[in-house]
Amino acid sequence: SQTIHQWPATLVQPVGSPLSLECTVEGTSNPNLYWYRQAAGRGLQLLFYSVGIGQISSEVPQNLSASRPQDRQFILSSKKLLLSDSGFYLCSGRGAPSGNTIYFGEGSWLTVV
Amino acid sequence: KNEVEQSPQNLTAQEGEFITINCSYSVGISALHWLQQHPGGGIVSLFMLSSGKKKHGRLIATINIQEKHSSLHITASHPRDSAVYICAVNTGNQFYFGTGTSLTVIP
Numbered sequence: 713s714q715t716i717h718q719w720p721a722t723l724v725q726p727v728g729s730p731l732s733l734e735c736t737v738e739g740t741s742n743p744n745l746y747w748y749r750q751a752a753g754r755g756l757q758l759l760f761y762s763v764g765i766g767q768i769s770s771e772v773p774q775n776l777s778a779s780r781p782q783d784r785q786f787i788l789s790s791k792k793l794l795l796s797d798s799g800f801y802l803c804s805g806r807g808a809p810s811g812n813t814i815y816f817g818e819g820s821w822l823t824v825v
Numbered sequence: 826k827n828e829v830e831q832s833p834q835n836l837t838a839q840e841g842e843f844i845t846i847n848c849s850y851s852v853g854i855s856a857l858h859w860l861q862q863h864p865g866g867g868i869v870s871l872f873m874l875s876s877g878k879k880k881h882g883r884l885i886a887t888i889n890i891q892e893k894h895s896s897l898h899i900t901a902s903h904p905r906d907s908a909v910y911i912c913a914v915n916t917g918n919q920f921y922f923g924t925g926t927s928l929t930v931i932p
Contacts, residue, residue: 746920816860816870819868
């Protein structure tokens, strides 16, 4: 079955420092991958999604970027963190043979200080 | 306005009670998911529905596509059911999430 690994689980970073959250997928090939942030009052909000290597779509303008250097690797980055970047970040994926079933990483708690 | 609305936001129940969490959505969907988020943040997918009803142990999920509404029921609730329950809909290539229902079951 498909599994998603996400790290680090918790992170405390100073304002202005860089960020890298990594997500890797096992058990499927060519998955659709997603990065979400849990925003207050709106629940989980889609930040980026990717349907293949090098293919990234952004849903909201922000201080973050995403990359997909390999089929099963999805990275969320920032060059300079803002206080407002604090929150819970979640990677998820959907791929054959699961069809519509979605799988989730463990999540990452980011606190920008 | 959120594409997915959940109610209630918070719910406290005595052990053994029957619990219902509701989800309404405003977009066309290919599937609806019920998710469980534990205090550490980890998320587990409980159900995926496109029609009708599904049952897994003490959990039952129903969906009415015409009314754009789904319910998650927990029978004989237990303290270990305490978690945040999230409704999510898949419109094709995108997911929308409700804000979650925080459930606390008291022994």
